[in-house]
Amino acid sequence: MLRKRLERDRKLAKIEPWPHNGLRHSFASYHAAEFQDGGMLALELGHRDQKLIFAHYRELVRPTEAHKYWDIRPDTVRSISTIAG
Helix, strand or coil, X not given: CHHHHHHHHHHHHCCCCCCCCHHHHHHHHHHHHXXXXXXXXXXXXXXXXXXXXXXXXXXXXXXXXXXXXHCCCCCCCCCCCCCCC
């Protein structure tokens, strides 16, 4: 289901071709700029150390743009139902 939603959103945004691991790389770049914590980012991405973080994600995004990225929210909140287990 997630893959279908991503495909739909990609088409709506007219993003072609879809970059390999584009969402992961975006997350890493904006996280690095906003939180300035390479160790935490390496942990979240499953890297054993910060070398790849500094080699690939450091200083790609301005902090002002990162703040906008992390401030993206839906306009409305949908009601969420719980399922009894």
